[in-house]
Amino acid sequence: MADGQADIAREERMLIGGRLVEARDGGVFPNVNPATEEEIGVTADGTAADMDAAIAAARRAFDETDWPRDVRFRVHCLRQLQQALTKHAERLRATIVAEAGSPVTLTHGAQLDSPIEGLGWVADLAENYAWTTDLGVAEPYGIRSRRLLRREPIGVVGAITPWNFPMQINLAKIGPALAAGNTVVLKPAPDTPWTATLLGRLAAEETDLPPGVLNVVPSSRHELGALLAEDPRVDMISFTGSTAVGRSVMAAGAATIKKVFLELGGKSALLALDDADMRAVVGNAAFQITTHAGQGCAILTRLVLPRSRYAEGLEMLVETLREWPYGDPADPGTLMGPLINERQRERVLGYIDKGVAEGARLVLGGGVPKHLPTGYYVEPTVLAEVDENATVAQEEIFGPVLCVLAHDGDDDAVRIANNSRYGLSGMVISASAERARAVADRVRTGTISVNGGLFYGPDVPFGGYRQSGVGRESGVAGFEEYLEIKAIAERL
Known part of the structure; x- marks a missing residue:
C-alpha cells in the first residue's frame, strides 16, 4: 500500500x-x-x-x-x-x-x-x-x-x-x-x-x-x-x-x-433446505460474511441449516473459512480487508463476546488475527448453536461474524427468517428450484436470491421491509x- x-x-x-x-x-x-x-x-x-x-x-x-x-x-x-x-x-x-x-x-x-x-x-x-x-x-x-x-x-x-x-x-x-x-x-x-x-x-x-x-x-x-x-x-x-x-x-x-x-x-438469512447442495450453501455463506469484512447491509449474516444436516454444514463451513484468504486490501487475491476503524472493531468484538455470553458456541475466530498486528482486522468468526432470539441473531453486527441456526423444515425456516425487525435480503438454496421459490415467496424481504441468483444491478430496485x-x-x-x-x- x-x-x-x-x-x-x-x-x-x-x-x-x-x-x-x-x-x-x-x-x-x-x-x-x-x-x-x-x-x-x-x-x-x-x-x-x-x-x-x-x-x-x-x-x-x-x-x-x-x-x-x-x-x-x-x-x-x-x-x-x-x-x-x-x-x-x-x-x-x-x-x-x-x-x-x-x-x-x-x-x-x-x-x-x-x-x-x-x-x-x-x-x-x-x-x-x-x-x-x-x-x-x-x-x-x-x-x-x-x-x-x-x-x-x-x-x-x-x-x-x-x-x-x-x-x-x-x-x-x-x-x-x-x-x-x-x-x-x-x-x-x-x-x-x-x-x-x-x-x-x-x-x-x-x-x-x-x-x-x-x-x-x-x-x-x-x-x-x-x-x-x-x-x-x-x-x-x-x-x-x-x-x-x-x-x-x-x-x-x-x-x-x-x-x-x-x-x-439488515440481518438477512441464508436458508438451506434439507435437500440443498451443502457445498453451494457453505460457499455462499463464506463469500457473503467475508465480503468487505461483512460491512454491508444486505450481507447474509444468519445461516439457517436443517437440523438433520447441521453438524455436516457447520464442519464444512469451519474448514472453508479456516483457509480463507484475508488481509491487505490492495492484494487482488484478497476478498476480506479490515473494518473501517478501531471503534467498529471494538463494537464487533463486543458482539462476539455477548453472543458467547448468551449461549452461542464460538467455533472459529472471535478475535484479532495475530498475523495482522496493524490495521483494524477481525478474524472470520462463526458462532454455532445460536438462539434465534439472541442479540447476535437479532442485531446488525457489521463485521465478519456468521451466526449458524437450525431449522426443522421449510415452515420453520421461513418463520426464523421472518423473526427479525429487518427485512432487507436473503437467500434460499434447494435442489428444487420450485421449492426454493415457494420458500422465497414467503420471506418478508425487499430482495432475495434463489439458489445463488444475483439481484444487483442499476435497473433493480433495492430496499427493505420493516426497519430496513x-x-x-x-x-x-x-x-x-x-x-x-x-x-x-x-x-x-
Missing part, C-alpha cells in the same frame, strides 16, 4: 455553489487508512456555516435556473460525469482501497465500476422517461376535461451517505436525483470523504453542471446531517446508514414534513423516489 500512495486521488476541498473551497474556519480532519492505521491526508471539516451556504446554493440553483426543466441538458451533464469517472477510474480505485479498506477486487464491481456504468443507465432512463401521461378526457360533474399526470422534481435533496460502499451509494443518490431535475447537497461519511469530494471536483472541473446543482460538504461533525434534515429549504432527505440513525433522520425531517428516503440495516427502510433505491422505482406527481386538468 505504501508504494502506491502517490497514485491515490485526493481532494481536500468541498464543493459549494460551483466552487471548490476550504471550510469557513479553515478546519480539517484526518483521513485514515484502516489497513495501515496511517493518516493519508486531511479533508476540509465543514461547519454549520458551510452547510448553510451549500443549502442556499442548491435552493438558488433549483429556483432560479432551468435545471429542473431541461432534461436534455441534465442527461448531457450526467454523461459528462460518467466520462470523467471512467477517465480517472484507476486513481479513484486506489482512493477507495486506501480510505474504505475495500479489497481492490470489489472495485471492479460494486465499489466503483458498476456504479459508473449505472450512471449511464440513469441517463438513458431520464432521456427516454415518460414525463407526462395522458389520462384522456372525462366529464366529472359534467365538466369535460383532459387530464394529464406530470412528473416533476421534488426540489433540493439532502443526501447523507455511509462509508462502506461510498462511490456506489453516492452515485445511487446523486445520479437519479440530478437526472430527475433536483439539486443536491451531499454530506458523506467522515471515514470516506475523498470519494465524495473527488466527485465534487470532477463535477466542477469536467462537467457543465451549473453552480449549486451539486454541493459536497464533508465534515467530522455528525450534527451537520441533522442540520440538513431539519432545514426547511431542503425538500427531501435520502439517507443510507444504520437503523438507529435513520430514526433520528426521520424525526428531524418530520418538523417540515419533508420526504424521507431511508435505506437502513422506507422506499427503494435504483431502478425505475428508485428514480421515481425523486419525483413528485402533478395532476393537471384542462377544461375543454
Whole structure:
C-alpha cells in the first residue's frame, strides 16, 4: 500500500455553489487508512456555516435556473460525469482501497465500476422517461376535461451517505436525483470523504453542471446531517446508514414534513433446505460474511441449516473459512480487508463476546488475527448453536461474524427468517428450484436470491421491509423516489 500512495486521488476541498473551497474556519480532519492505521491526508471539516451556504446554493440553483426543466441538458451533464469517472477510474480505485479498506477486487464491481456504468443507465432512463401521461378526457360533474399526470422534481435533496460502499451509494443518490431535475447537497461519511469530494471536483472541473446543482460538504461533525434534515429549504432527505440513525433522520425531517428516503440495516438469512447442495450453501455463506469484512447491509449474516444436516454444514463451513484468504486490501487475491476503524472493531468484538455470553458456541475466530498486528482486522468468526432470539441473531453486527441456526423444515425456516425487525435480503438454496421459490415467496424481504441468483444491478430496485427502510433505491422505482406527481386538468 505504501508504494502506491502517490497514485491515490485526493481532494481536500468541498464543493459549494460551483466552487471548490476550504471550510469557513479553515478546519480539517484526518483521513485514515484502516489497513495501515496511517493518516493519508486531511479533508476540509465543514461547519454549520458551510452547510448553510451549500443549502442556499442548491435552493438558488433549483429556483432560479432551468435545471429542473431541461432534461436534455441534465442527461448531457450526467454523461459528462460518467466520462470523467471512467477517465480517472484507476486513481479513484486506489482512493477507495486506501480510505474504505475495500479489497481492490470489489472495485471492479460494486465499489466503483458498476456504479459508473449505472450512471449511464440513469441517463438513458431520464432521456427516454415518460414525463407526462395522458389520462384522456372525462366529464366529472359534467365538466369535460383532459387530464394529464406530470412528473416533476421534488426540489433540493439532502443526501447523507455511509462509508462502506461510498462511490456506489453516492452515485445511487446523486445520479437519479440530478437526472430527475433536483439539486443536491451531499454530506458523506467522515471515514470516506475523498470519494465524495473527488466527485465534487470532477463535477466542477469536467462537467457543465451549473453552480449549486451539486454541493459536497464533508465534515467530522455528525450534527451537520441533522442540520440538513431539519432545514426547511431542503425538500427531501435520502439517507443510507444504520437503523438507529435513520430514526433520528426521520424525526428531524418530520418538523417540515419533508420526504424521507431511508435505506437502513439488515440481518438477512441464508436458508438451506434439507435437500440443498451443502457445498453451494457453505460457499455462499463464506463469500457473503467475508465480503468487505461483512460491512454491508444486505450481507447474509444468519445461516439457517436443517437440523438433520447441521453438524455436516457447520464442519464444512469451519474448514472453508479456516483457509480463507484475508488481509491487505490492495492484494487482488484478497476478498476480506479490515473494518473501517478501531471503534467498529471494538463494537464487533463486543458482539462476539455477548453472543458467547448468551449461549452461542464460538467455533472459529472471535478475535484479532495475530498475523495482522496493524490495521483494524477481525478474524472470520462463526458462532454455532445460536438462539434465534439472541442479540447476535437479532442485531446488525457489521463485521465478519456468521451466526449458524437450525431449522426443522421449510415452515420453520421461513418463520426464523421472518423473526427479525429487518427485512432487507436473503437467500434460499434447494435442489428444487420450485421449492426454493415457494420458500422465497414467503420471506418478508425487499430482495432475495434463489439458489445463488444475483439481484444487483442499476435497473433493480433495492430496499427493505420493516426497519430496513422506507422506499427503494435504483431502478425505475428508485428514480421515481425523486419525483413528485402533478395532476393537471384542462377544461375543454
